[in-house]
Amino acid sequence: MSSPQAQQQQAGTFKQIDAAEVAKHNQKGNLWIVVDSLIYDLSKFAALHPGGEAVLYDEEIAGQDATETFFGLHRHEVLLRPQYKRLIIGQVAGEEQQIIPPPPGAPSKIPYAEPTWLQEKYHSPYFQDHHRHLQREMRKYVDEHVHEVAQRCEANGKRPDVELVQQMGKNGINAMRMGPGKHLQGRKLFAGIKPEQFDYFCEMIITQELVRMGARGFGDALQGGMVIGLPPIMNFGSDELKKEIIEPVLAGEKFICLAITEAFAGSDILGGLRTYAKKSEDGSHYIVNGTKKWITNGTFADYFTTAVKTDEGFAVLCIPRSCGGVETKQIKTSYSTTAGTAYVTFDDAKVPAKYLVGEEGAGIPVILSNFNHERWVMCCSTIRASRAICAQLMMWTHQRKAFGKPIISQPVIRAKLASLISQCEAAQAWLENVTYQMTKMDYFTQAQHLAGQIALLKSWSTRVSKDVADHSVNILGGRGLTQSGMGSFVEMFHRTYKFDAVLGGSEEILADLGIRQALRNYPVNEKL
Numbered sequence: 042m043s044s045p046q047a048q049q050q051q052a053g054t055f056k057q058i059d060a061a062e063v064a065k066h067n068q069k070g071n072l073w074i075v076v077d078s079l080i081y082d083l084s085k086f087a088a089l090h091p092g093g094e095a096v097l098y099d100e101e102i103a104g105q106d107a108t109e110t111f112f113g114l115h116r117h118e119v120l121l122r123p124q125y126k127r128l129i130i131g132q133v134a135g136e137e138q139q140i141i142p143p144p145p146g147a148p149s150k151i152p153y154a155e156p157t158w159l160q161e162k163y164h165s166p167y168f169q170d171h172h173r174h175l176q177r178e179m180r181k182y183v184d185e186h187v188h189e190v191a192q193r194c195e196a197n198g199k200r201p202d203v204e205l206v207q208q209m210g211k212n213g214i215n216a217m218r219m220g221p222g223k224h225l226q227g228r229k230l231f232a233g234i235k236p237e238q239f240d241y242f243c244e245m246i247i248t249q250e251l252v253r254m255g256a257r258g259f260g261d262a263l264q265g266g267m268v269i270g271l272p273p274i275m276n277f278g279s280d281e282l283k284k285e286i287i288e289p290v291l292a293g294e295k296f297i298c299l300a301i302t303e304a305f306a307g308s309d310i311l312g313g314l315r316t317y318a319k320k321s322e323d324g325s326h327y328i329v330n331g332t333k334k335w336i337t338n339g340t341f342a343d344y345f346t347t348a349v350k351t352d353e354g355f356a357v358l359c360i361p362r363s364c365g366g367v368e369t370k371q372i373k374t375s376y377s378t379t380a381g382t383a384y385v386t387f388d389d390a391k392v393p394a395k396y397l398v399g400e401e402g403a404g405i406p407v408i409l410s411n412f413n414h415e416r417w418v419m420c421c422s423t424i425r426a427s428r429a430i431c432a433q434l435m436m437w438t439h440q441r442k443a444f445g446k447p448i449i450s451q452p453v454i455r456a457k458l459a460s461l462i463s464q465c466e467a468a469q470a471w472l473e474n475v476t477y478q479m480t481k482m483d484y485f486t487q488a489q490h491l492a493g494q495i496a497l498l499k500s501w502s503t504r505v506s507k508d509v510a511d512h513s514v515n516i517l518g519g520r521g522l523t524q525s526g527m528g529s530f531v532e533m534f535h536r537t538y539k540f541d542a543v544l545g546g547s548e549e550i551l552a553d554l555g556i557r558q559a560l561r562n563y564p565v566n567e568k569l
């Protein structure tokens with residue numbers, strides 16, 4: 042069956058013009074060029090062309106077919122922008138468009154762009170029909186509803202459109218991002234997935250499909266705070282607290298964030314934490330003083346799931362902004378301000394005692410309980426993002442020519458791709474194995490047996506991203522350092538891959554945790 046574009050063409054949507062006629066329009070004020078059979082009238086646009094006017098009057102470009110040159114210099118999406126589509130005046134008679142973007146939701150045909158379970162002819166023991174259905178629907182949803190908002194917010198730094206978050210609440214995606222559990226019971230889920238079908242592979246699919254939008258700051262902006270800030274309430278909150286907070290947050294009516302790190306305490310939360318909550322004599326409230334730093338979604342959060350010290354020891358308070366004494370200031374980081382990364386100050390914030398999450402003095406398990414899940418989510422994202430960059434490299438090296446040949450014809454480029462792709466394949470395979478173990482272990486067993494594995498996987502995955510980021514910039518050259526144009530995705534990845542290496546526990550701390558966990562089970566009587 043022919044594509045919609047080909048059908049339009051057959052229906053005569055584009056005026057058919059002979060190549061000889063096109064060739065006559067080859068000068069200033071009267072300039073046509075051909076890209077992929079379509080004729081663009083650049084007579085007026087030439088003066089506005091971001092790549093300059095002069096390049097367009099070259100004798101091999103003006104009035105000629107410039108397809109190959111065009112794709113060596115521009116992303117395909119340039120041609121899909123409405124302002125440039127309007128420049129099309131016809132089609133070269135007898136020619137057909139060849140370069141048709143895949144329809145929304147379609148799998149990529151670029152080698153290694155998809156994990157093996159999504160590649161034709163490959164099999165997987167882990168993924169069933171409902172996983173495949175969810176993946177297709179989620180990709181379509183992201184392409185059609187999220188991609189445009191993501192690119193816009195990443196660029197303008199504004200918080201995500203509340204309408205999008207609420208739509209994701211209505212269709213069940215927000216609840217699904219919280220993983221399998223009781224909160225899904227009786228809920229209508231996205232793509233018709235039944236609550237009892239929903240497992241960690243489903244959650245992995247949702248996370249990995251969202252990552253493909255290639256907007257790192259927006260990735261965290263879009264309910265990153267909920268993914269890490271809501272679990273303590275779900276797992277340890279009183280019924281009253283759950284009732285007040287969970288549904289409004291899942292519906293996108295209220296926003297929440299996790300406020301643990303401070304300028305005084307990063308990975309050493311227990312040793313360095315200074316935010317202090319003093320209980321009132323009558324026990325009715327706490328007075329909280331202190332600061333929190335690098336708090337994702339903090340600038341627009343309504344609730345702050347906050348680690349504090351009390352006279353009884355550590356505790357977690359879910360502090361509503363509305364209680365007063367809470368100020369947030371935007372921190373500018375290497376990714377977009379859309380993520381709402383905040384410096385938070387609590388200045389005599391009067392927090393009713395009902396906002397205590399769990400027991401006073403027993404805050405440590407509340408804080409630690411979600412770390413494995415949070416780190417696993419980060420593995421899902423960072424591994425998928427690295428693969429997406431490999432796909433960009435495949436395309437770039439295939440269409441970019443140097444010394445008269447595509448650069449993929451050079452062995453050194455193929456060797457780099459081989460190394461990066463192998464690392465991505467290995468990381469995804471390890472991730473799928475860990476995910477499978479998670480589907481078989483309850484939360485407590487996971488904490489006992491998977492914390493080390495997940496820590497090592499995260500630590501190693503971000504080492505993989507480092508290699509991907511480093512080599513991809515070398516391969517794209519200056520474009521890998523430029524925020525617009527062909528290397529824009531690579532530039533963003535290189536600028537932001539470190540977030541996953543630092544957030545949720547830094548690489549070195551996690552690598553160490555992986556080994557320390559293993560040593561706990563060391564068989565004392567085994568000798569070399």
Ligand code: HEM
Nearest residue numbers: 081091092096097102107110111114115116119125526527
């Ligand atoms: C339909 C026709 C064209 C349109 C709409 C167009 C549009 C653009 C746009 C939007 C950019 C900014 C960078 C980007 O977003 O990728 C750009 C850059 C550029 N364009 Fe074009 N262009 C067209 C044709 C051409 C042709 C035929 C040439 C051939 C010489 C050319 C040469 C360049 C160059 C050299 C740059 C700078 C690339 C860079 O800095 O990496 N353009 N063009």
